[in-house]
Amino acid sequence: MIESRLTRNRNFFCFLSFVLFLGFFSIGSASAATESSESAAFDPKELIMHHVADAHEFHILGEGDRSVSLPLPIILWTDQGLVTFLSSEFHHDDQGKHVVEKNGVKLLKYHEKIYYADENGALQLDSEGHPLNAKPWDFSITKNVFSLFLSAILLLLIFIPVASSYKRNQGIPRGLSGFMEPLVVYVRDEIARPNIGEKKYLKYMPYLLTAFFFIWINNLIGLIPFFPFSANLTGNIAFTLTLAMFTAVITNFSGTKSYWGHIFKPAVPSWLYIIMIPVELIGVISKPFALMIRLFANITAGHIIILSLISLIFIFKTILIAPVSIGFVLFINTIELLVAALQAFIFTLLSALFIGMAVEEHDEHH
Amino acid sequence: MELVTPSIGLIFWTTLVFLILLFVLGKYAWKPMLSAVKEREASIEDALRAAEKAREDIQKLTSDNEKLLQEARLERDKIIKEAAQAANLLRQEAADRASAEAAQILQKARTAIDTEKESAKAEIRTLVAQLSLEIAEKILRSELKNDQKNQDLVQTYLKESKLN
Numbered sequence: 001m002i003e004s005r006l007t008r009n010r011n012f013f014c015f016l017s018f019v020l021f022l023g024f025f026s027i028g029s030a031s032a033a034t035e036s037s038e039s040a041a042f043d044p045k046e047l048i049m050h051h052v053a054d055a056h057e058f059h060i061l062g063e064g065d066r067s068v069s070l071p072l073p074i075i076l077w078t079d080q081g082l083v084t085f086l087s088s089e090f091h092h093d094d095q096g097k098h099v100v101e102k103n104g105v106k107l108l109k110y111h112e113k114i115y116y117a118d119e120n121g122a123l124q125l126d127s128e129g130h131p132l133n134a135k136p137w138d139f140s141i142t143k144n145v146f147s148l149f150l151s152a153i154l155l156l157l158i159f160i161p162v163a164s165s166y167k168r169n170q171g172i173p174r175g176l177s178g179f180m181e182p183l184v185v186y187v188r189d190e191i192a193r194p195n196i197g198e199k200k201y202l203k204y205m206p207y208l209l210t211a212f213f214f215i216w217i218n219n220l221i222g223l224i225p226f227f228p229f230s231a232n233l234t235g236n237i238a239f240t241l242t243l244a245m246f247t248a249v250i251t252n253f254s255g256t257k258s259y260w261g262h263i264f265k266p267a268v269p270s271w272l273y274i275i276m277i278p279v280e281l282i283g284v285i286s287k288p289f290a291l292m293i294r295l296f297a298n299i300t301a302g303h304i305i306i307l308s309l310i311s312l313i314f315i316f317k318t319i320l321i322a323p324v325s326i327g328f329v330l331f332i333n334t335i336e337l338l339v340a341a342l343q344a345f346i347f348t349l350l351s352a353l354f355i356g357m358a359v360e361e362h363d364e365h366h
Numbered sequence: 367m368e369l370v371t372p373s374i375g376l377i378f379w380t381t382l383v384f385l386i387l388l389f390v391l392g393k394y395a396w397k398p399m400l401s402a403v404k405e406r407e408a409s410i411e412d413a414l415r416a417a418e419k420a421r422e423d424i425q426k427l428t429s430d431n432e433k434l435l436q437e438a439r440l441e442r443d444k445i446i447k448e449a450a451q452a453a454n455l456l457r458q459e460a461a462d463r464a465s466a467e468a469a470q471i472l473q474k475a476r477t478a479i480d481t482e483k484e485s486a487k488a489e490i491r492t493l494v495a496q497l498s499l500e501i502a503e504k505i506l507r508s509e510l511k512n513d514q515k516n517q518d519l520v521q522t523y524l525k526e527s528k529l530n
Contacts, residue, residue, distance in 0.1 A: 053368060054376065075375075111368070139375045148376075152383050159395035166402040184399055205400060206392035214387060238372035242380040300369065
């Protein structure tokens with residue numbers, strides 16, 4: 001009894017010292033890295049933007065030449081047609097120095113974007129440091145696309161067994177289904193039904209459920225700070241734009257006569273039409289636009305706050321600030337956990353609301 | 367600026383992945399889950415409704431029983447009442463008949479008495495006349511000789527008494 005407790009305690013201490021050691025080591029190595037590149041001062045903005053933005057390789061650990069990362073496939077539609085190769089062919093170069101030649105196309109990578117190299121195999125920058133070179137169409141599997149696939153696989157692995165377990169258990173939710181069913185029922189009863197209405201909600205359930213869980217799981221994946229997670233997918237404008245477009249398309253394609261009537265024949269004196277119709281049309285655009293910005297800004301802001309707090313350690317160049325940073329990061333991370341669910345909920349709720357407004361059959365009452 | 371510039375590649379892959387997810391999850395996850403939930407809700411609702419109906423049935427049955435009992439009670443009361451009435455009637459009838467009979471008997475007796483009285487009266491009257499005659503004869507025999515005057519007088523008296 002006592003012995004087992006002792007061993008458990010010993011195990012615990014081993015674990016604790018291991019964690020502490022890891023912590024010191026990583027901070028030590030990080031500070032060493034900053035020390036080594038003394039000439040280039042620590043730039044938190046660059047670090048944060050690098051972490052928040054998309055990338056062509058998935059960084060796992062380490063710094064500079066010693067870093068370990070997963071090379072991801074680069075898929076380009078160039079002047080010469082389709083070009084594909086692994087991002088490792090750039091040899092971690094992100095400054096547009098290493099030229100890769102494929103199918104007679106010379107390419108280089110600058111700040112995680114692929115450009116055509118000019119005749120000298122170089123990159124032309126304007127006075128503000130923006131590249132002037134042309135870009136091929138980039139359909140690469142980037143870090144975010146990788147995360148996208150990962151989340152899709154996770155969703156399929158979670159929900160298909162959950163759904164098939166119902167048949168096995170005669171419609172009784174057991175195990176994971178018991179956890180997932182209330183969420184599904186919540187989306188149905190608190191989001192779809194009240195906003196779309198009893199008659200039509202069922203048709204939009206697949207979209208709302210998919211959007212809700214897709215956003216949520218990607219928000220959560222973004223909060224886990226190590227490979228193969230950590231990509232800032234839901235904080236990427238392209239992702240939120242696409243989802244907002246889905247809502248916009250569904251909303252406008254299910255618009256009833258009264259919805260369009262509201263836009264093109266509002267219940268105002270006809271001389272006001274010249275103002276009202278543009279205003280209503282702006283409304284059609286601004287609804288999905290707000291969806292896009294809200295999700296993007298919330299998630300990116302969360303990532304930026306956490307990275308800023310971590311950067312404090314390197315800005316002050318002292319380990320003494322670390323407990324403060326870690327404390328705040330822990331606090332913000334907890335809030336982010338809430339925000340992850342909240343933003344998924346809000347996106348779905350507003351989508352349902354917009355759809356509900358579009359499918360509503362009513363007499364003019366305002 | 368780079369942050370808010372959407373990249374075509376991610377838009378493409380997001381659209382593709384989302385559409386696949388929408389289709390696959392819609393068919394193999396949301397539909398079975400939602401229908402299972404709906405089925406369960408429907409069965410719960412059915413069960414609740416059946417329980418409610420059973421409760422109502424029992425209540426109805428109880429009230430039916432109560433009603434039946436009430437009816438039986440009323441019937442019993444009615445029968446008792448009727449029996450009492452019938453008994454009363456019978457008693458009344460018997461009494462009536464008895465009194466009628468008594469009256470009849472009384473009447474008969476009275477008639478008989480009257481008849482007897484009349485006949486007795488007549489008999490007495492004859493007897494009295496005879497007796498009177500005998501007495502008168504005796505008196506006359508002793509006191510009177512054949513006296514026409516007396517004879518006439520007697521005759522006159524007799525007539526008078528007869529007329530009476």
